[in-house]
Amino acid sequence: MAHIDYYLGTVSPWCYLAGDRLEQLAQKHGATITYKPVDLMQLFSRTGGVAPADRHPSRLALRGQELQRWSDHLDMKMNLKPAHFPVNMAPSSYAIIAAQEAGGDVGALVQGFLRAVWAEERDISDDAVIAEVMTAAGFDPAIAENGLFVGAETYGRNLEQAVEAGAFGAPFYVVRETDQRFWGQDRLDFLDRHLASL
Template sequence: MSKTIDYYLVPQSPWTYFGHQRFVQIAKDAGATVRVMPMDLGKIFPISGGLPLGKRAPQRQAYRLVELARFSKSLNLPLNLHPKFFPVQGDPAAKLIIAVDMHHGTDAALAITGAVLSAVWHEEHDIADAATLAALLSKHQLDAACLKLSNTPEVQSRYDSNTQSAMDAQVFGAPSFVIEGEMFWGQDRLDFVAHKLKL
């Protein structure tokens, strides 16, 4: 029987960017069901001990840049260490992913997630801008109406529900993968995710 993976993410996370395509392939190879669950880390950090990037100690911020460069080279994924549009408000893109999921289904939601992540970290686009999001929909041949849908109370309710679900699952960072109640935090835990899916 195939397993279900709750995929908790934020669309402005470089770590989610690094892991996204590998995760999609791992889930596909395992025949797993993915629930794409963008969440609001701004609500999770205060109850989990996390801090927004700008409030972290200088040595932590400096080491983050070292690690980003290492992973970019190791994974052969292009990444701008200082993207033009970062920090960036993630809510509009998160809600667009939810809207695409509702309108087109999981595969499309995963595709637009990858596009949004690449837009921030590789292509230097502003994912808080409606025109950018509309262009990404068009590029992936997804219904332009998803942008309007993303601003509805229905989508906001699902965004809030995802965030509460993340809290209930003890999620504190992105990306996080929850399989049968077991959490795996970080793109560098994907080998463990793959192993779990084989059990």
């Protein structure tokens, strides 16, 4: 059985556009997933990248066009200039870490946070929003409050593991058994083919 480490950022538009396709692939191929939220700004700086706010205008212009193309292609509602972006990713990341420890549909929770940013104009650093998203995904919000220390510790460890695994952006998928790496939601078809070959 293949295992996928999924390095993600809870404010990444590209993670949002991935939707539930990773989960569908895992189900199709009998693979398992470990969700590893990371601080994307630190990941960029650690691996030679640049935060979106510091990128050249030509890069930002193309990014906007590509996001629009992909949201149209995937028929996913998307506000290219969300009301709450950028925003502190740590609280929502801690919630995901706590949910994964508790067990349940972590993919639905991840997608809930991403949808909140990019389609619902909600602030995922707000405790009330976090609680609502967790409840909607079937989790008790209290687990996030009770798991703050572990969440912070795991969040930092995820960053180190991402760098060690060769990740430098999100979404970034690593198949543990083969060390095959896939960067971007537009590489999910290649991940599908790889899993089929195992």
